[in-house]
Amino acid sequence: MRILVSTFTDGDDSKILLAMRQLPYGRLVLIGLGDADGPSIQRIRKLEGLSGNDVGYREIDAGQFMEMVDSISEELTALVLDKETGSRNEIAINISGGSKILGDAALLAAFRLGVEAYHCDRVVIKLPILKGATAKDRFTELQVKLMDVLVDRETSLGDVVRAMQPHSKASAERTIRELKKLHIIASRTEGGKVLISLSPEGAEVARATKFARGL
């Protein structure tokens, strides 16, 4: 099934209706900050009800920007797999609704996951998200494994090599060099030990690949 997801807040009727009119979909899911009972959503629910469908609503915590990006990424990833049938859904997201921060977080989540995205406000603009351009597509399996090892911690070279087994020490060291060149990881020396960690960009790549694996 094709699911149309849209960021939303009360008063966004015209944007959501434009997306519903212009984009093909089977099911509508709105992402908002907790305004699921206002007149706008009631109107949309009534219209969807005429086609025998309910409107899904996912509430996101209005926290820090990147936490919102993670929450939206989780919701999109969860929507891809239909738990009842086991089949995969096709997702498109409209980012024009909701607060400014919610829309921007949704835009970033769409790029992170490579999800088809639109900005529907008076006109429908398809965003330039190319298939095959996500973090998941850009890194090898070994590079992703190394990033997983380094998530949220600084690790010694020896521990990294051990965690990368059954891959050889040479493979692990080559992968470290590759990611260092891409500024994904950083290293420093302390007490004669080489310590390796993810750079801020590397941490985002690790998060992005984690979410993208669910797609």
Next chain:
Amino acid sequence: MAVVFGTLGYRPKSLIPTLKSTRNVEKLVFYCGADKDDPDAVRRVAEAKKEVIDYCAHMGIAVDPVDLPDPFDFKSIVLRIRADLRKHRKEGKTIAVFNIAGGTRPTSSAALLACILEGIPTVYIHDVTYEEIPLPLLRIEYSQVLSGEEREILKVLRANRGTDITEVGLARLINKHKATVNHHIKNLIAKGAIRLDKHPQDSRKRVVRVEESTDLLLGDDE
């Protein structure tokens, strides 16, 4: 010396912290605009713009305020911002950061998209604390996703947007063998950059159409 970019709405406090936190700021370029049918919005944006210009004058920072003709026209804003970012880069300027906190929703989202596509460091300003929040963006390296031939095909298709170009016609235009063009067309369709539509006069033929989003992907000057 660095150039700071930003979007501005009603609150100078959403933009000025970035000038304070950036070293050696030479120039500020900011984008603003209000709904022309809303006099209160027009007045408040004008006041905020004046405050930012005054601040820059006192600090000796050059300022380039850009009045957006329509701050709700997402596509035009993306294209304008990308063109400005590229122009500054061509002039050898260092773009330190882009603050996307202010302005209308479409303006802020358009700025974020331009930053993703151009690989510009981006920050948000917290609504309450006015603290800067850096966004760890991944630059979308389209040069790695699209080959030189694919980019050339997209440019030719954009330049001939009003014309119904078939694969054979495209091969002629770029002086390449039909089989080569067919290979690139298949790849571009798989990436979502182009599509094949029925020819308006001859349903046996297919016309190669560039997706609207490719304009945003490549920008105005490509």
